[in-house]
Amino acid sequence: MALSKKQTLQRNQILEGLYLHGSQSRADLARRLGITPATMTEITGVMIKQGVLMESGDSTSDSGLGRKRVLLKVRPQLAYYMGIEVGEGKVTICLTDNLGQLVENATVHKAVDSTFPLTEKNLIELIHAYISTHCGYSIKAVGLAVPGHYEQESQTIVSNQTFWSNFDLASVISEISIPVYVKNNVKCMALAQLYLSSTKNKLNFLFLNLKRGIFASYVYDGHIYGDKNYLVGEVGHLVVNPNGEQCECGKAGCLQTYASIPWMVKKARHALASGKTSYLKLLVDCPEEMALGDLFCAYQMGDEFVHRIVEQALDYLVLQINNSQMILDVDAIYIHGKLFEEPLIMRKLQAKLAISTQVVQQERAIIRQVLPYCPNRGAIGACALAIKRHFIEGEIENS
Known part of the structure; x- marks a missing residue:
C-alpha cells in the first residue's frame, strides 16, 4: 500500500518520535x-510490512497487570x-546503520599533512x-560536518578563515553520486546527541564544543535554534575579561582567548x-x-603555571555555562572537547560545575555533563545528519 502525502508526513513524525523518545x-x-489510533494502526502496519519498524513485547502494561504491551521500534541495519x-588537521570518516550503530573497523582518521594536503581533489x-x-x-547518503557555517544555496562554507571560505565544497558534492547533506560540525554533534544518544526525552539542551574555537549548538523542543543566524552559538567570542588579550575577532578578552586549545x-x-614553567622544559x-600532549603531561606533573592556565580556562568556562542557564531554557548542558581527553581536567571541570552557585533553586535539575572526548564524534554527528534528512524525513525504500 502506498502512503498518501499526508500519511507520509505522519510516517516521518512516527519515525522521529521513536528516535527522540525510544520504543x-x-x-x-x-x-x-x-x-x-486508526490512522496510527494503518501507517505503522505499512511500515512494519516495509521492514522499517518492528514489534517488541518487552514492556508490561501501565498498571503492571494484564498482558504485555506491544512496543514499536525502528529496525536496525536497514x-x-x-x-x-573535515578539519584543518584531520579528516575523519565513519559508517553507521540507521540507528547510529558504528560499523566495526570502518572508522578512518586521515591526518592532513604534507603527504595528504586537504584539497578538493x-x-x-x-x-x-x-x-x-x-x-x-x-551506503544510502553522506553527512558532511564542516567547520564554520554551510550556505546551502551557494554550497560554500561561511568562515572567518580564508582556507574554508575558499574551499570549493560544491565540486566535492558534485562528485558524490548519493545524497550529501552538509552542516556545521558542532550542530552535527548536537544532532547525534538528540537522535542517537541513549539519553532520551532531553529535547532542550546546549551542546558546547571546545576545539580551535568554542562553539555551542542550542537545541530547543527537538530543533536546532537559530540555525540560519550564524552568530547564534559563537560563545567563544563572548567577552569574559574586557582587559584581556585581543582576540582574532578584534575584541579583547573573549572566552576562547582563555579556554580554546590554541590559546592555552x-x-x-x-x-x-x-x-615561568618548571616541568615543560623537561618535556620539550x-x-x-610544545603541543597539547606536553601541556597534559606538565599538568599531571603539577606544573604551577600550567595549572593556572587550566584553572583560569575552566573558571571562565563555568562562568559562561552558568550564564547560559539564565538565558536559555535547557534540561541539559553537554560539554565536549579534546581538552577533556585528560581525565584530571575533565574531572576538575565536572567538580567546578557541581559546586557552582545556582541563583535560583528549582525542582527541575539541569544536567551539566562533561562528555568523554570522542575523536569521531563529529563524523558520527554527520551520520546523524544523514539519518535525519534521508531516513527520518525522507522516503527510504526497503532494500
Missing part, C-alpha cells in the same frame, strides 16, 4: 503526535550512512575510496620561553615544539 506503543505514539568531519579521492571499500553496505598552548609556550626542547 513506544501505538497508543502512546498516537497521543504524543496527535494522530488518531540502511547505512557515511559521516565525514584529495578529499574526493578519499571519499570514493571509502565508498568502494565499504560497497557491501549499500600559546600561553604555555610563552611561559616556557620566559622560564623549544617552545615551538
Whole structure:
C-alpha cells in the first residue's frame, strides 16, 4: 500500500518520535503526535510490512497487570550512512546503520599533512575510496560536518578563515553520486546527541564544543535554534575579561582567548620561553615544539603555571555555562572537547560545575555533563545528519 502525502508526513513524525523518545506503543505514539489510533494502526502496519519498524513485547502494561504491551521500534541495519568531519588537521570518516550503530573497523582518521594536503581533489579521492571499500553496505547518503557555517544555496562554507571560505565544497558534492547533506560540525554533534544518544526525552539542551574555537549548538523542543543566524552559538567570542588579550575577532578578552586549545598552548609556550614553567622544559626542547600532549603531561606533573592556565580556562568556562542557564531554557548542558581527553581536567571541570552557585533553586535539575572526548564524534554527528534528512524525513525504500 502506498502512503498518501499526508500519511507520509505522519510516517516521518512516527519515525522521529521513536528516535527522540525510544520504543513506544501505538497508543502512546498516537497521543504524543496527535494522530488518531486508526490512522496510527494503518501507517505503522505499512511500515512494519516495509521492514522499517518492528514489534517488541518487552514492556508490561501501565498498571503492571494484564498482558504485555506491544512496543514499536525502528529496525536496525536497514540502511547505512557515511559521516565525514573535515578539519584543518584531520579528516575523519565513519559508517553507521540507521540507528547510529558504528560499523566495526570502518572508522578512518586521515591526518592532513604534507603527504595528504586537504584539497578538493584529495578529499574526493578519499571519499570514493571509502565508498568502494565499504560497497557491501549499500551506503544510502553522506553527512558532511564542516567547520564554520554551510550556505546551502551557494554550497560554500561561511568562515572567518580564508582556507574554508575558499574551499570549493560544491565540486566535492558534485562528485558524490548519493545524497550529501552538509552542516556545521558542532550542530552535527548536537544532532547525534538528540537522535542517537541513549539519553532520551532531553529535547532542550546546549551542546558546547571546545576545539580551535568554542562553539555551542542550542537545541530547543527537538530543533536546532537559530540555525540560519550564524552568530547564534559563537560563545567563544563572548567577552569574559574586557582587559584581556585581543582576540582574532578584534575584541579583547573573549572566552576562547582563555579556554580554546590554541590559546592555552600559546600561553604555555610563552611561559616556557620566559622560564615561568618548571616541568615543560623537561618535556620539550623549544617552545615551538610544545603541543597539547606536553601541556597534559606538565599538568599531571603539577606544573604551577600550567595549572593556572587550566584553572583560569575552566573558571571562565563555568562562568559562561552558568550564564547560559539564565538565558536559555535547557534540561541539559553537554560539554565536549579534546581538552577533556585528560581525565584530571575533565574531572576538575565536572567538580567546578557541581559546586557552582545556582541563583535560583528549582525542582527541575539541569544536567551539566562533561562528555568523554570522542575523536569521531563529529563524523558520527554527520551520520546523524544523514539519518535525519534521508531516513527520518525522507522516503527510504526497503532494500
